[in-house]
Every structure is written in structure tokens, then in C-alpha cells.
Amino acid sequence: MPTSDVRSKILEEATRLFAARGFEGTSIQAIAEAVGVRKPSLLYHFKSKEELRQAVLDELLTRWNEVLPELLMAAAEVDRFDGVLDAMADFFLEDPDRARLLVRETLDRPEDVRQRLERYVRPWVDVALSQLSKAQREGHVHAKADLPAYVVHLVQLVVGSIAVMDTLVALLPEDAGDRRQRLRAEMRRMARSGLFAPRPKNYEVAAE
Amino acid sequence: MPTSDVRSKILEEATRLFAARGFEGTSIQAIAEAVGVRKPSLLYHFKSKEELRQAVLDELLTRWNEVLPELLMAAAEVDRFDGVLDAMADFFLEDPDRARLLVRETLDRPEDVRQRLERYVRPWVDVALSQLSKAQREGHVHAKADLPAYVVHLVQLVVGSIAVMDTLVALLPEDAGDRRQRLRAEMRRMARSGLFAPRPKNYEVAAE
DNA sequence: CCTACCGATCGGTAGG
């Protein structure tokens, strides 16, 4: 085991608590209790609360960078767009705390997050953009779409919706079956209809 | 003057600071300083920090409820949809702290916000939905659209995007003119294309 | 990884 068991448990509980209560709303005492150690033991692994914050965010964005680029780089397929969109949604739905943490951090430290997005997210956004531009020139994508702005909104739509999903589902009619599933399906539909020119059956992004 | 000058100044500074640093990240001492009074004076106007939080949120949602319903109820016009969407965007762009506060509060107190949305937002969402349903039956709106889910996502798109707009614009190419304006225009385009069936020129919601 | 302890700041009150 490369990193100690306690260290990764601290990261796990810190992620959970920062997401639920925010950084300022979470004491290192509370994290230590959740882990099952004393406060000074936590501070042996992370020299300060600020260092723990950075480590939590680092881990989140590192995992993001493990999952998404390879999907984006994969051989062109008919449903590439759906694949990337679903993978992004899956990543955050798998643990909605990731979305909440990212939104909180963006509100708490806009400049810090901006620099991280520049480093972690922009590269694969640029790849997606070059493919989408090609599809736009070929007429598969709405000519009027402002692609960089579209992608930014799409990411915000996915991350933001998942971050507050538990509150949003409550606004849907109660009788509806799986309200989360409905929100997700409609998110996908909105993403597609905002992108693809009206050729219902032929929507691939980069079919060679 | 119905409410004292100091009281409204406290609400104003509290809104600003809660939005920027969060509730837990803002001390009542800091708010008192921003207002120019001592801490116990602030606590004369609001018996506790919690009471101040509720008052700040009340004011925000009350203003929302002053602006939006009348717009929604106004006589049917060709560009009703754009009108409502723009009014909503204007409301939050006029003071982006409103969006940030709402997002933070949703993360901090999901159940509390859910109940308030039920009271403040749901009524006019229901009005919008009945009009959109009619438009959908008449074929102006995508048949596949899940309208309740669509509206929920649309509100989240507007509020969420504005809440983190300063960070998002930094992801757009630097050369672009007014990047905020670009984001806003694309938001509008996404909202429309997700809703209206492909009849480019005829997009009104409820034209009698 | 622990006990013991630090100064600073927190939300809030007494009393005028």
C-alpha cells in the first residue's frame, strides 16, 4: 500500500464533509472524529487544514483526468458525443460529492479553480472543440452554435445539476417513476438538441 | 422609511458576504464592520446569525416573486419565452450574489431550500408548464421534451451559470469580445433549441 | 499516533 490507510480515509471523509457542509463549516476535529483518530494525528498527515483542502481537490481532478481524456481520445465512433457526455455524468453521479465540492470550491476560491480548470480541463475541452468545429463545418452541428460557450455551459449543466440534484428532483411531480432518471434523460436531450442540426438519425461528431 | 437604514444595510452586506464567503465563512463581526456598527448592535436587529440568514434568503426570494410572476402573467406576446428567460437572467445578472447565495444555500440546507422553492418558485413554474404543454400539443415544442424536467434544468442553467460566471468566462478564448455576453447569448440559444421544434421563425409559446 | 495545551476568534448576553 503506497499511501497509508489512514491518510486515504482522511481524504475520503474530508471530501464527504467539505461537500456537505463546506470548508469553513467543517472543523478538522469533525474530520478526525469521522476517521477515528485524534486531531493532532490528522495534522501529522496534512500539515494544515489548507493543505488538506488542496489534497482533496487534487485527488478529485486527478481522477477526472484519469477517466475523461481516454474516452475522448478513443477511436471515433458513432455515439462518441453520447459516450463523453454519459461518462462525464457517470463520473459525478457515481459520487455527487464530487460535483458539490467542485461547485463550492468555485464559489469559495474562483481564481484557484480557474487555474486548475486551465490545467486539468481545458486540454480535453480543446480536443472536443476541434472535433465539434469539424462537425460544424460539415453541417452536422448547428451553424449558430458558439461552440466554446456551448461546452462551458454543458459542463456547468452537468456538474451544477448533479450538485443540487436532490433538491431539484423534489420539484418534479411526485408520481413520476425515477425522477433522477428523468432529469438525466432530459439533460441528455437538451445537450443534444443544442448541438445537432436537425438530422435526427445522424448525429455523430466525428465519423470518418 | 419603514425599515431602519441600518437594518437594510446589514441585509445588504450580509448578502454580499454570505455570497462571497459562505455563511460559515462569514462572522457577524465581519458583517458589523462592513456596516460600520458594533456586533451587539447587529444582534439587536437580528437576534441571531441564523435569523439573519433566513432574513437574507427571504428578501432574495421575495424580490424574485415581485419580478417574475407579473412577467409570466402578462398578456401573451410573440416573444413571451424570451421575455421570461431574459427577465430571469437579468434578475440574477443585476446582482450575481443572488445566484451565488441561492446555490450556496441549496448546498448548505437542501431541505430548507426545497420548501422555499415549493412556495416561491413552483407556482409560476406551474403556470409556465401549462402554457408550454399547450404549445407542445400544438406542435411548437419538441414532442420528446420532458417539460417539467426541462424547466428545472433551465432554471439551474441560468442560476448556476451566473453563480460561477466569472470563473467560466476565463475558459473562453481571450480574444473574444465580451465573453459574458457570449455566454449569455449561447445560454439563450441552448434554451430555445432545447424547447422549440424546428420551425425557426415561429417560436412563440402561447400565441392566441 | 497520543495527551496536553496555546492564543484567537466564534456567536451571543448583561447591562446600560
Add this chain to the structure above:
DNA sequence: CCTACCGATCGGTAGG
């Protein structure tokens, strides 16, 4: 609207 003050908790350190 103020001065003066409260106990509790904060992040962090000494020392082992």
C-alpha cells in the same frame, strides 16, 4: 446603539 464580558470551539503546536 455601546462597552465589557461569557463559555465554547477554532486551527495548530510541544513533546513524547
